[in-house]
Amino acid sequence: MDARTSTDVAERERELVITRIFDAPRHLVFRAWTEPDRVARWWGPQGFMTTYCDMDIRPGGTFRVCMRSPAGDEHWKQGTYREVVEPERLVFTFAWEDAEGSPGHQTVVTVTFAEHGDRTELTLHQAVFETVERRHEHQRGWTSTLQHFAEYLAENR
Amino acid sequence: MTFSALSDPTRRAILARLASGAASVGELAEPFAMSLPAVSKHLKVLEHAGLITRGREAQWRPCQLEAGPLKDAADWLEHYRRFWEQSFDRLGDYLHELQGNELQGKEKRDGREDEH
Numbered sequence: 001m002d003a004r005t006s007t008d009v010a011e012r013e014r015e016l017v018i019t020r021i022f023d024a025p026r027h028l029v030f031r032a033w034t035e036p037d038r039v040a041r042w043w044g045p046q047g048f049m050t051t052y053c054d055m056d057i058r059p060g061g062t063f064r065v066c067m068r069s070p071a072g073d074e075h076w077k078q079g080t081y082r083e084v085v086e087p088e089r090l091v092f093t094f095a096w097e098d099a100e101g102s103p104g105h106q107t108v109v110t111v112t113f114a115e116h117g118d119r120t121e122l123t124l125h126q127a128v129f130e131t132v133e134r135r136h137e138h139q140r141g142w143t144s145t146l147q148h149f150a151e152y153l154a155e156n157r
Numbered sequence: 158m159t160f161s162a163l164s165d166p167t168r169r170a171i172l173a174r175l176a177s178g179a180a181s182v183g184e185l186a187e188p189f190a191m192s193l194p195a196v197s198k199h200l201k202v203l204e205h206a207g208l209i210t211r212g213r214e215a216q217w218r219p220c221q222l223e224a225g226p227l228k229d230a231a232d233w234l235e236h237y238r239r240f241w242e243q244s245f246d247r248l249g250d251y252l253h254e255l256q257g258n259e260l261q262g263k264e265k266r267d268g269r270e271d272e273h
Contacts, residue, residue: 022249024253042248
């Protein structure tokens with residue numbers, strides 16, 4: 001029991017976690033994540049345009065998406081779907097491509113969709129510092145380690 | 158390379174030690190139940206990843222933390238957070254727009270039915 005709890009704590013420390021409540025029913029939010037023409041409408045920072053969006057939504061299927069910045073730069077992202085559980089859960093790998101089209105550092109993104117009446121609570125976990133293979137290695141203190149370094153670096157500027 | 162170098166707890170502990178100042182291989186080995194060659198191996202990985210540099214004085218060769226790659230790693234989380242937060246703002250707007258359209262569609266249909 002204790003081991004399980006500390007693992008959860010360790011998991012949390014090295015993952016990016018964002019929770020957001022959307023004023024829309026769950027099926028609609030899920031569709032916005034899984035239909036290419038819908039995904040193209042929102043996926044990317046403010047001012048970015050999706051110019052290419054190819055998604056094969058099934059476990060093992062891949063996606064490749066290009067977004068264009070307001071300055072005209074193209075940024076390609078790609079990944080592979082690991083889990084597709086309509087309408088509650090999506091797990092996929094995510095990497096930015098370099099100029100030659102090779103994927104950079106791979107991360108694992110888990111999105112859960114929870115129903116709250118007519119609203120939907122979306123939780124995004126991104127294991128930023130791990131590959132899929134490393135997912136189950138239990139190493140502690142990622143974020144706090146980096147936080148520590150960031151503070152150190154700030155002090156020693 | 159930064160991330161794979163950082164993936165090992167011993168190497169992270171070495172970096173944490175170096176954050177408080179330069180140290181020799183012997184000093185770095187002290188807190189670990191580990192041989193000097195084993196520690197040297199970790200140091201090579203860190204050096205290769207550009208996370209540390211080593212002095213050229215033959216005897217002491219102090220290890221020092223290099224700021225750049227660690228700063229990049231710390232920025233990584235922040236980079237992704239901004240990317241998703243802004244995407245979610247847009248997703249919220251889009252869902253709002255979708256439902257506005259659906260609602261309008263419904264009202265129009267209802268309106269037509271009322272005309273009978």
